[in-house]
Amino acid sequence: MTVPEFQRRKQEGKKIAVVTAYDALFTRIIEEAGIEAILVGDSLGVVVQGKKNTLSVTMEEMLYHTKLVARAAQRALVIADLPFLSYHVSVEEAVRNGGRLLQAGAAAVKLEGGAAVRDRVEAMTRFGIPVMGHLGMTPQSVNRFGGYKVQAKDQELAEALVTDAKALQTAGVFAIVLEAIPASLAKTVTQSLAVPTIGIGAGPDCDGQVLVLYDLLGLFDDFVPKFVKPYGHLKADALQALRRYQEEVEHGKFPSDSESYH
Numbered sequence: 001m002t003v004p005e006f007q008r009r010k011q012e013g014k015k016i017a018v019v020t021a022y023d024a025l026f027t028r029i030i031e032e033a034g035i036e037a038i039l040v041g042d043s044l045g046v047v048v049q050g051k052k053n054t055l056s057v058t059m060e061e062m063l064y065h066t067k068l069v070a071r072a073a074q075r076a077l078v079i080a081d082l083p084f085l086s087y088h089v090s091v092e093e094a095v096r097n098g099g100r101l102l103q104a105g106a107a108a109v110k111l112e113g114g115a116a117v118r119d120r121v122e123a124m125t126r127f128g129i130p131v132m133g134h135l136g137m138t139p140q141s142v143n144r145f146g147g148y149k150v151q152a153k154d155q156e157l158a159e160a161l162v163t164d165a166k167a168l169q170t171a172g173v174f175a176i177v178l179e180a181i182p183a184s185l186a187k188t189v190t191q192s193l194a195v196p197t198i199g200i201g202a203g204p205d206c207d208g209q210v211l212v213l214y215d216l217l218g219l220f221d222d223f224v225p226k227f228v229k230p231y232g233h234l235k236a237d238a239l240q241a242l243r244r245y246q247e248e249v250e251h252g253k254f255p256s257d258s259e260s261y262h
């Protein structure tokens, strides 16, 4: 999947499924399932590193995980998150860090924010770095929001979000993630943009959906937002397997003759 193909899906009326990945093993499984776009999300700070939020994820960490995913990906579009503080200070830093993620193997980058990051988006796209936007409940602003809460619920904030989405499109983004906003607002944004919207907690009318892999698989249950649908029960499966292993070792049942060399 290329960036232009990703964009064409909107005109073709075909929904796009995106999922996060942080390593080579799951990237191969995701591709085997036929999913065509992978986000190396800074959500790795929470689900892989066990942190409270994404704010301390570094560029070096994003580069490392992007390399793991990009090395394994054969067909999927790999999009990598620009972490907190990697694009905030200056346009120059945004271009440099966006370029580093492309050198690590990503085909595109994602950043959070609206009109405030317009100049970053313009500069990166001008220099060949495709950019995905991210509006609504942007996790890097969790302290400003006072927690992970649904955003743009009143008329004024909803209008501001539509303005931000249009500003991002004019600046050159190829798609926009809409996170935790009312479904009706996501529908309005989707209908008013030429570029695809990818929803997470933004209802069914976005052009595509994205979920954090470990949420989707039922592997991460520290905090399960309303918008998560666990399609698997991998934590329960892992617990069952590990408990059986422990029991069999304790009772001398593992290894048996068939797992032994003769």
Ligand code: KIV
Residues within 6 Å of the ligand: 020, 039, 040, 041, 042, 043, 044, 081, 177, 179, 200, 210, 211, 212
């Ligand atoms: O970091 C991430 O995984 C994300 C998605 C939740 C959109 O930004």
